[in-house]
Amino acid sequence: MSMNALNGRLTGLVARVLDLPAAQVEDASADSTPGWDSLAHLRLLMAVEEEYGVSFSPDEIADLDSVRRIGNAVERLLDEKAP
Amino acid sequence: MNTRAELAAAVAIPSVAAYLDAARALRDGRYDLGPLRPLRLAIARAFTVELLLPYLSVECALAGVRVEAHVGQFGTYRQEILDPASSLFASEPDVVLLAIGAQDLVPTLVSDFLLRSPDEVAAARDDAIADLRSLAEAFRASSSATLLIHTVPPPTFPAAGAADRRLRPGQRETFELLNQGIARIADQVPGVEVFDLAAHIAGAGQLCWEDPRFDLLARAPFAAKHLPGLARAYARVLALIAGVRRKCVVVDLDNTLWGGVVGEDGCEGIELGADYPGAAFSAFQRALLDLRQRGVLIAIASKNEDADVQRAFDRADMLLKREHVASWRVDWRDKATSVAEIAAELGLGLDAIVFIDDDPTERALMSRMLPEVLVPDWPREPADFVQALHAIPSLDTLRVTGEDRERAELYRTEVRREEHRRHSASIEDFLRSLELRAAVARVGPATVARAAQLTQRTNQFNLTLRRYSESEIAALASSPDHEVFVLSLRDRFGDAGRVALGIVAYTEKAARIEALLMSCRVLGRGVESFLLAHLAAAAWSRGATVLEGSYMPGPRNAQVSDFYGRHGFVSDASSPHRWSLDLREGGPEAPSWITAEEPSEVIA
Numbered sequence: 001m002s003m004n005a006l007n008g009r010l011t012g013l014v015a016r017v018l019d020l021p022a023a024q025v026e027d028a029s030a031d032s033t034p035g036w037d038s039l040a041h042l043r044l045l046m047a048v049e050e051e052y053g054v055s056f057s058p059d060e061i062a063d064l065d066s067v068r069r070i071g072n073a074v075e076r077l078l079d080e081k082a083p
Numbered sequence: 084m085n086t087r088a089e090l091a092a093a094v095a096i097p098s099v100a101a102y103l104d105a106a107r108a109l110r111d112g113r114y115d116l117g118p119l120r121p122l123r124l125a126i127a128r129a130f131t132v133e134l135l136l137p138y139l140s141v142e143c144a145l146a147g148v149r150v151e152a153h154v155g156q157f158g159t160y161r162q163e164i165l166d167p168a169s170s171l172f173a174s175e176p177d178v179v180l181l182a183i184g185a186q187d188l189v190p191t192l193v194s195d196f197l198l199r200s201p202d203e204v205a206a207a208r209d210d211a212i213a214d215l216r217s218l219a220e221a222f223r224a225s226s227s228a229t230l231l232i233h234t235v236p237p238p239t240f241p242a243a244g245a246a247d248r249r250l251r252p253g254q255r256e257t258f259e260l261l262n263q264g265i266a267r268i269a270d271q272v273p274g275v276e277v278f279d280l281a282a283h284i285a286g287a288g289q290l291c292w293e294d295p296r297f298d299l300l301a302r303a304p305f306a307a308k309h310l311p312g313l314a315r316a317y318a319r320v321l322a323l324i325a326g327v328r329r330k331c332v333v334v335d336l337d338n339t340l341w342g343g344v345v346g347e348d349g350c351e352g353i354e355l356g357a358d359y360p361g362a363a364f365s366a367f368q369r370a371l372l373d374l375r376q377r378g379v380l381i382a383i384a385s386k387n388e389d390a391d392v393q394r395a396f397d398r399a400d401m402l403l404k405r406e407h408v409a410s411w412r413v414d415w416r417d418k419a420t421s422v423a424e425i426a427a428e429l430g431l432g433l434d435a436i437v438f439i440d441d442d443p444t445e446r447a448l449m450s451r452m453l454p455e456v457l458v459p460d461w462p463r464e465p466a467d468f469v470q471a472l473h474a475i476p477s478l479d480t481l482r483v484t485g486e487d488r489e490r491a492e493l494y495r496t497e498v499r500r501e502e503h504r505r506h507s508a509s510i511e512d513f514l515r516s517l518e519l520r521a522a523v524a525r526v527g528p529a530t531v532a533r534a535a536q537l538t539q540r541t542n543q544f545n546l547t548l549r550r551y552s553e554s555e556i557a558a559l560a561s562s563p564d565h566e567v568f569v570l571s572l573r574d575r576f577g578d579a580g581r582v583a584l585g586i587v588a589y590t591e592k593a594a595r596i597e598a599l600l601m602s603c604r605v606l607g608r609g610v611e612s613f614l615l616a617h618l619a620a621a622a623w624s625r626g627a628t629v630l631e632g633s634y635m636p637g638p639r640n641a642q643v644s645d646f647y648g649r650h651g652f653v654s655d656a657s658s659p660h661r662w663s664l665d666l667r668e669g670g671p672e673a674p675s676w677i678t679a680e681e682p683s684e685v686i687a
Contacts, residue, residue, distance in 0.1 A: 042297060046307035058296045 009051070010071050017047045029066035041065070052078060084115040087145065094141055106137035109144055119149040125176035125228075126152060127160035129187040160187075164218055167225035178229045179222070180278075185235040188215065189261065194369055196242040196254045197376035197488055204252055212264035219272040229274050234262035234281040240469070242373040244479040245320060319476040326539040326550045329457060329477040331409070331431055332374065333422050335440035336385035336392060340368065340403065342465065346387055350394035355401065363465035368402040370469045377480050378487030380409040380429060384421040384438075389413045418445055419452035430603040432542055432639050437475060482553075484533050486580040500576055514676040517574040519608060523617045524682030526560045526567040530581060534569050537584045538598060544611065545600040546646060548637045551586075564589050565597075566621060570614050571682070572605055579605055585618045594622035596632040599646075609674035615650055619670030628667050634660045 011025040018035055020028060030036045036044075045061050048054075048070060054077040056064065064070045085108070093105045108114060122143070126132050136152055143150040153174040155163050160183060163171040171179065185193050189211035192204065199207070215232065222230050237258035241247035247254050262281050269275040294306040305313060337344045341364045342354025354361040375381050381403065385392060392413050396405050410428050412421035418440070426433050433455035440446050441461055450458045462471050472478070480487070500517070526534045535553040542548075551559070559565040570583040583601035587594050596618060601611050622630050632647045647662035648654065650671045655661040664670070673679070 038301065042301050042303055046297070050307055056296070058300055061296060061300055 007071060010048070010074065011067065013047060013051050014044065014067055014070075017044045025067055027067070029068075031065070045070075048074060054078065054081070085113055087114070087116050090114050090116070090141070091145060102138050102141055105141045109140055114144070116144055119144065119147055121149050121151070122178060123174060123176045124150050124152045124178050124180060125155065125171050125174050126180045126182055127155045127163050127171055128180075128182035129158050129160055130182060130184060131157075132182050158187075161218065164222045172226055176226075176228045178231055179226070180231045181218075182233060184233075185238075185258070185261075188235060192254070192257055192261070193238065195372065195376070197373065197483065201252055204257055208257055208261050208264065211261060212268070215265060216268045216271060219268055219275050223272055223274060227274070229276055230272075231276050231278055232265060232268065234265050234277065234279050236281045236284045240370070240373075240473045243377055243483045244373075244473075245323065246377065246480045246483045249482055315476075319479055320481065322476055323479060323481045324552060327477050328435075328480070328540065329437050329475075330378075330435040330540070331380040331382055331425070331429060332371065332437045332439060332472075332478065333382045333384050333425055334371070335418075335442070335445065336383060336387060336395075336413075338441045338465075339439060339461075339468075340364065340383075341395065341401075345391045345395045350391065350398060353395060355398065360465055361400075363468060365400065365402060367465070367468040367472065370472050371403060372407065374472070374478055375407055376488060377483045379478055380431075381407055382410040382412075382425045382429070383408055384412045384418045384425065384440075386415050386418070387413050417448070417452075419449055422449065422453060422456060430543065430606070434638075435542075437478060439472075482532050482536065484536060486533060486536075500574075503576075511676070514608060514674075517576070517608070517676075519610075519677045520573045520680045521570055521610060521613050521677050522680040522682040523568050523570045523614065526556060526569050526584075530569050531556050531560070533581045534567060534584055537569075537581070537600060537602065541600040541602060542637070542639050543603045544606060544643055545598075545637070545640050546596070546643055547598050547600075547633060547635045548640065549598050549635075551598070559586060568614070568618065568621070570601075570610065570617075572608075572610060573680075583610055583614050585614055587618055587622060589622070589625060589627060592627060593629040593631055594618075594625070594627035596630065599632065609677060611646070612650065612671060613673045613677045613679075616671050616673040619664070619666060623666050623670060628665065630664045630666055630670070632662045632664075634662070636660070 007026070011022060014020065014025045014028065015022045018025075018028070018033065018040055020033065020035070024033075028036065030041060042061075045056060045064065049056060052074050054074060056073065056077075060073055064073055090105060090109070093108075094101050132154060136154075139152065140150055153171070153176065155169075155171050160181060163169040164179075164181070166172075189207055191199065191207045192211075196204075219230055219232065235258060237255040241254040243250045243254065248256075250256075252260075258281070262279075266277045266279075269277045292305060292309055294304070297306075298304040334340055337346075337353075342360050343352055345353050355364055356362065357365070371381055395401065410425045412418075412425060414421070418438075422436060422438060423433065426436055433453050436453075436455075437457045437459065438446070438449050439459065439461060440449070441463075443461075446458045446461065449456055457475070457477065459471065459475055462468065503513070503516070524530070531553050534556045535551050538545075538549065538551045538556075556567060560567045566587045566589075568585045568587070569581050570585075571581045572579040572583075582605045584598060585596060585600075586598040588597050589595075599611075599614070599618070601614070619630050630652075632652060634644055634646065636644065644660075647664075650664075652662035652664045655663070
């Protein structure tokens with residue numbers, strides 16, 4: 001999967017879950033995004049797990065507080081899954 | 084030579100193909116797993132276990148056992164276990180697994196559960212346990228092998244629906260007791276072990292429900308993919324509490340109640356019975372009967388020749404019998420007309436009807452013609468019909484009352500009354516000849532459920548349209564300023580049950596009727612006047628000199644708009660739906676053809 005495809009798919013998903021304009025998503029993080037509270041965070045990571053068929057560790061769930069970090073983690077998990 | 088770790092890796096991502104490959108490789112000796120304990124397993128069974136065998140050989144190998152399985156004949160487990168010369172024993176098993184389900188062990192607890200009395204349920208349960216124990220003892224006499232018996236999983240859709248937990252005894256509760264009894268057999272007969280299949284199945288559900296990561300991090304215990312289903316389950320119960328309920332299922336016949344078209348295939352050609360595809364239709368009929376036994380009416384709308392349909396209903400394997408059907412329309416008219424007539428005949432609004440038809444065109448037409456009727460999307464595959472029926476929330480119930488379970492009989496006696504009416508000279512003669520007897524009692528613990536249910540379900544003869552929950556009724560019953568009355572009615576044909584309710588609130592000198600309603604099943608007998616007279620007398624005896632009532636107009640209760648006017652009440656000049664009666668001038672009279680009875684002790 002190319003980085004671009006992942007980004008487009010991921011940013012679209014984040015925009016839907018957090019109800020953000022797509023343009024703001026790429027640089028979004030929990031600190032800088034008003035609606036990204038702890039509940040939205042859980043919801044977002046559940047949606048990402050569902051979308052990509054991956055499972056984060058509890059540490060990751062707590063730490064993945066920006067879209068970029070989430071994207072990197074998904075990329076890594078998908079690479080591990082690939083044969 | 085491959086190792087154990089490689090076998091584990093081969094099935095790490097479990098799939099049918101992965102297990103089949105691994106089982107073949109095992110059989111062909113392509114794994115060196117070190118010393119495995121050999122175990123000869125014989126399976127006496129009543130269902131197909133063959134699909135499990137490749138998985139079993141792989142999983143046993145991973146668990147350190149080389150299993151050699153012998154599968155008994157289909158459905159002959161009893162003979163095989165009782166006959167020491169059977170092929171089961173010829174395989175010289177170390178372990179005999181008895182793979183039978185509830186349908187084999189105790190069929191009476193599987194179907195028509197709501198027709199069984201508590202005593203019958205307990206007897207069926209204990210008989211099944213005793214039967215299984217004697218089977219285990221007979222086995223013990225002829226074999227030294229270990230006998231492994233199953234617990235049996237409870238039904239996925241208990242007959243009482245959401246009310247099963249409140250039923251005494253409930254169906255799931257009964258299965259729990261049955262399974263405890265099965266487990267006790269292992270204490271009583273040596274060499275018997277128990278495999279808790281019921282717990283395994285429930286545990287598999289629990290496992291996929293839980294997401295420990297989110298639970299530990301955020302006390303959010305449920306996995307994301309189960310939140311929609313959980314919300315749907317809550318919504319079902321909340322909607323029932325709010326009174327969203329439908330009372331009648333109108334079903335099509337061809338390819339809905341049976342497979343095929345009776346007009347073309349003939350009554351012998353339609354599909355029903357124990358084998359697929361007929362079995363799917365029989366299961367659907369059984370599910371409809373469960374609904375009926377908890378109070379839902381079943382009606383039929385079909386485009387067919389009546390003679391063909393009647394012949395089909397003569398078939399012994401039609402589980403739904405003529406007497407189970409509350410109303411019929413078998414003709415060639417459009418079904419919207421039929422459904423409207425059925426609703427009128429049963430005294431129901433269109434918003435109480437669910438219409439089930441396999442034909443998408445008929446469904447689309449019904450939705451357009453009668454938008455109030457609920458028309459569920461219907462699966463193409465008959466095997467999915469039962470789940471589709473249980474997925475309709477407004478047909479579920481929170482409580483199965485005695486009236487629900489007796490409703491079939493109530494409607495049958497109603498038909499006999501109707502015949503009697505036709506033979507009576509005048510309406511007054513008819514009413515007298517019914518020998519009506521009414522008893523009015525204050526609501527008590529045994530009647531709270533029915534009282535609440537009456538307020539939830541009565542739409543036509545209902546003055547204030549207020550809905551009450553059980554807890555609200557109970558609170559009013561214990562309030563010093565309120566009285567809640569329930570009227571039960573009998574006549575020469577039978578007991579109609581608790582059919583009317585009145586709630587009165589008292590102030591200094593006045594009594595106000597907050598609810599007055601009656602089941603439409605007993606319309607036209609003067610029962611409402613009898614109840615009103617009773618409320619007036621009760622108010623007078625508590626010192627009230629004025630009795631007030633009000634009418635709240637709703638979609639279907641226009642027939643009671645002048646109820647108080649007809650009984651001598653005077654309407655308020657400023658708000659015409661408020662009425663009052665000066666009790667010092669005498670209250671309304673009870674109809675002379677209804678005899679007052681002392682309320683008898685009733686069992687909920």
